[in-house]
Each structure stands twice: as structure tokens, then as C-alpha cells.
Amino acid sequence: MIASGESTVAPAYFLRRLLMTRLNSLALVERCTDKLIMKDFLAEADIPMTAYTPAKKSLDLKRVSKELKLPLVLKDRKNSGGRGTIVSSNLEEIEKNLSADRLLEKYVNAPEASVESFIHDRKILFTNMTQYFKKGEVNIVPANFKKAEINRILELNAKVLEALKIKWGVTHLEVYRSKIGPLFGEIALRPPGGYIMDLISLSYGFNAWEAFLDLEMGLAPQVKRPNDLYSAAVLLHPGEGTLLKITGWEKVLANSAVVKHRLKVKEGERIGPRKAVSEEVGHISLRASFHPALIDAVSAVEESLKFSIRKDNQ
Ligand SMILES: Nc1ncnc2c1ncn2[C@@H]1O[C@H](COP(=O)(O)OP(=O)(O)OP(=O)(O)O)[C@@H](O)[C@H]1O
Ligand SMILES: [Mg+2]
Structure with a gap:
């Protein structure tokens, strides 16, 4: 029972519990699938991220919009692929869509990237950085950012994985490349979308999907670096x-x-x-x-x- 997409991470956990197979903790699954629980936990661990607040109906939107500025980002706590995300400066529209199942964020005006980590036995065996060259349209592997920026993003990734105590699997962490340094966007406890796994295979010369299955089965996969393509x-x-x-x-x-x-x-x-x-x-x-x-x-x-x-x- 292996989750390869966001909507199956929580169901796979519960099925694995029934089957009594190797399990992550429920706390970890929640921290990686519920953006509000994720951010509350990682903010406590001093991970830099944009300001946010639960989007409950009783929210004082006037006050919050002054603090977070416009536009605001309203998104589902549990979702993926940008489904249901609203970026708006229209407070009436935001007000109408407030819900305990959502959170409200300060808008970050910065390009984005992601880090894919292959973890075995609590150790990161391999990381790849993906450049969101055109968001939602073109992904590039590996990102060709300056060394200093790559290191800062990798440090952030390692700090997040350490805080969450992830023992195995493939993770997909998204960052905003803000001028003041990388800001955490979110982390997923599953392989990335956007054909990034295929790109990892193409660039590094090992089969990323096979490596993922190995990790899920408790085996150390063959991963190679550095890349040459x-x-x-x-x-x-x-x-x-x-x-x-x-x-x-x-x-x-x-x-x-x-x-x-x-x-x-x-x-x-x-x-x-x-x-x-x-x-x-x-x-x-x-x-x-x-x-x-x-x-x-x-x-x-x-x-x-x-x-x-x-x-x-x-
Ligand atoms: N606070 C924000 N500031 C600026 N852009 C944002 C913000 N939140 C979300 N976005 C934009 O919307 C995209 C999707 O948001 P987010 O990653 O939170 O949701 P998601 O549903 O998990 O999407 P995906 O599965 O594509 O990562 C982000 O990659 C980013 O481009
Ligand atoms: Mg995302």
C-alpha cells in the first residue's frame, strides 16, 4: 500500500495500519498533508515561511488584510495542484470563502523551486532541485541556481526533514526564492508531480520510480550523482x-x-x-x-x- 499522489497519502496510512505494515506516525502524516498543521509545526521549528492564519469564518478580515497586505492567498488545508486556491484583493470574495478547512496567507512575489529527497533509514541518500522555470508549464531538473542559493535551499530542506523526523520515502518540498532567502512553501510525503520523477531519471541516469519503490520497501536504492544532463x-x-x-x-x-x-x-x-x-x-x-x-x-x-x-x- 504505497501512496504516490497527495490524495492517497492519508488513505494509504490507514490501510497500512489495518494491514499492520511499516507505518509512519499519524502525526507525521497530518503534518505533511494538512497545510495548517504543517505550518504551525514547522513555524515552531523556526522554519522561515510567509505569514498565515487559519481562515475561520469568525476571522477579523479587515485587521488581517492590513497585517498580511493585499492580495491575499486563500487555500484549502488539504488539497494539491492548486485546486481551490484563490489569490484575491477583493475582501468580499475572500470573506465569502472563509472556512475552517482553509488558511489565509500573505502573498509571496518570488519565483519557485522544489527539492526532492530520497530518504532511507532516516538518512537523505539523494536530493534533486527542480526549477519551476514557468510555473505549471515548464519544470527543469536540476536547477542551475548559484551555489550559495542552492546551499541555502538544501539547508532549509534538511532542517524541515530533521524537524519532521522523516524515516523513509520520497519527499517534495516547495520553496519561494524570495530576495531575503528561501521561504518554505509546503512539503509533501510523496513523489512530486509535473513529471519531475521522469526528469530525475533522465538527468541522473537512475530510475527514480524504481528508487521510490525500493525506499517504500525498506531497501537502499541505487541513486547516482552528480548529474551530467x-x-x-x-x-x-x-x-x-x-x-x-x-x-x-x-x-x-x-x-x-x-x-x-x-x-x-x-x-x-x-x-x-x-x-x-x-x-x-x-x-x-x-x-x-x-x-x-x-x-x-x-x-x-x-x-x-x-x-x-x-x-x-x-
Ligand atoms: N502565499 C503565496 N504567495 C504566492 N503564491 C502562492 C502562495 N500560495 C500559493 N501560491 C501559488 O499557488 C501554488 C500552489 O500553492 P500550494 O503549493 O500551496 O498549493 P497546492 O494545492 O499544494 O499546489 P501544488 O500541488 O501544485 O503544489 C504555489 O506553487 C504558488 O505558485
Ligand atoms: Mg504546492
């Missing part, structure tokens, strides 16, 4: 509407940096709104020996691929 995943979603035409797909396939591709829609089909990051209509994985070459290949793919969409009201 860069890889990127381009997640496709042209917006809601009817897909009239796709052009440039052959050009994408002819690009020598493209190593994997999948298109899940056909011309004439209706594409729904992207309610979560995972609701893409296809993706393209690319690999290159150098970061600039990878960026060039990503741009070439983006420039050649065109989706023509008819919006519902047109």
Missing part, C-alpha cells in the same frame, strides 16, 4: 474551449532534444478548464547536456507548437 518537462494546456487545430507537432518530434512526448487531445475535442496543474492535455520531455541548450530547445518547442482554440462564447 539537464532535462525539462513542458506541460501543455491551451486554455478552455474547442480545439480547432494543432500545428507544429512534427517539428517538435524532429527536435533532437525531445525524448518523450504525449498528446492526449485530438482536433475537434473540447478541452476543459485547467482546475489543477495535473490537468494538462499533453507533455513533452527534453534533455540536453547544458542548461542554455535546454532552454533553447524548450523555446523552440514552445514557438513551433500552436493550438488554435475556439472559446465557448465565440
